[in-house]
Amino acid sequence: MASPGHPTPLSDQVEELLSHTGPLPIVAAGNPVLRRVAEPFDGQLAPALLARFVAALRDTMHAAPGVGLAAPQVGVPLRLAVVEDPAPVPDEVREARGRVPQPFRVLVNPSYEPMGSARAAFFEGCLSVPGWQAVVARPVDVRLRCLDEHGRPVDELFTGWPARIVQHETDHLNGMLYVDRAELRSLSSNQAMAERWTQPTPEEAAAELGFDWGEAG
Numbered sequence: 442m443a444s445p446g447h448p449t450p451l452s453d454q455v456e457e458l459l460s461h462t463g464p465l466p467i468v469a470a471g472n473p474v475l476r477r478v479a480e481p482f483d484g485q486l487a488p489a490l491l492a493r494f495v496a497a498l499r500d501t502m503h504a505a506p507g508v509g510l511a512a513p514q515v516g517v518p519l520r521l522a523v524v525e526d527p528a529p530v531p532d533e534v535r536e537a538r539g540r541v542p543q544p545f546r547v548l549v550n551p552s553y554e555p556m557g558s559a560r561a562a563f564f565e566g567c568l569s570v571p572g573w574q575a576v577v578a579r580p581v582d583v584r585l586r587c588l589d590e591h592g593r594p595v596d597e598l599f600t601g602w603p604a605r606i607v608q609h610e611t612d613h614l615n616g617m618l619y620v621d622r623a624e625l626r627s628l629s630s631n632q633a634m635a636e637r638w639t640q641p642t643p644e645e646a647a648a649e650l651g652f653d654w655g656e657a658g
Contacts, residue, residue, distance in 0.1 A: 468514060548587045
C-alpha cells in the first residue's frame with residue numbers, strides 16, 4: 442500500500458488491474474484521471490508487464506467494442522494507447538468518412554500535428570462517455586509521432602477516419618474528451634443515432650438539430 446501523500450507506483454497499479462480476469466473496467470467521464478495530462482512512458486513498466494498491459498488494453502477495446510483505447514480510460518495515467526479498426530462499414534460510409542481498415546498498433550508517447558487546413562466533421566463517440574455521440578470537426582490529415590511498444594520511432598501520416606482515431610486517443614492523454622471539441626447541439630443518444638442519424642454524413646442532423654456542419658475539405 443502506498444503511504445499517505447505518495448501515489449501507488451504505476452507498475453503496482455497495472456499489476457492490480459491485471460490480477461483480475463476479463464476486460465479491464467473502463468472509467469467514465471467525471472473521473473479525474475480523464476482530465477489529467479498523462480505521464481510520459483519512460484520505462485515505468487518492465488517489458489513483460491508492458492506486453493501484458495497492452496494485451497489487456499487490446500482485449501478490452503475489442504470487448505467494448507471500440508477502435509481505440511487509452512491507458513487513462515482504464516485509470517492508468519500513462520501516455521499509452523492502442524488502436525485497431527476493421528472498418529466493417531458500407532461502401533458509401535467508407536467513401537464519405539475515409540474509413541479504411543487499420544491494423545492493431547500501440548502508440549507510446551504520441552503527439553500529432555495537422556497537415557494542411559482541411560477539416561471534416563462527423564459524429565464521434567467514446568467508451569468513457571457511453572450512450573452518446575456528437576459531431577466533432579477535426580483535421581483530415583495529421584502527422585503522428587510516437588514510439589511503438591518496442592521503443593521504435595514512428596513518424597507517419599494519417600488521413601480520414603484513421604487520423605480521427607489517432608487524434609481522439611492522443612487527446613485522451615492530454616486530459617481532453619471529444620465533447621470538449623464537439624458541436625454540443627449535435628449531442629445525440631445512441632438510440633437517436635440508430636433511429637435518425639445513420640446517414641454517412643451529419644448534414645441532415647445539422648439541418649434538423651440546428652448546428653453548423655460544413656462539408657469536409
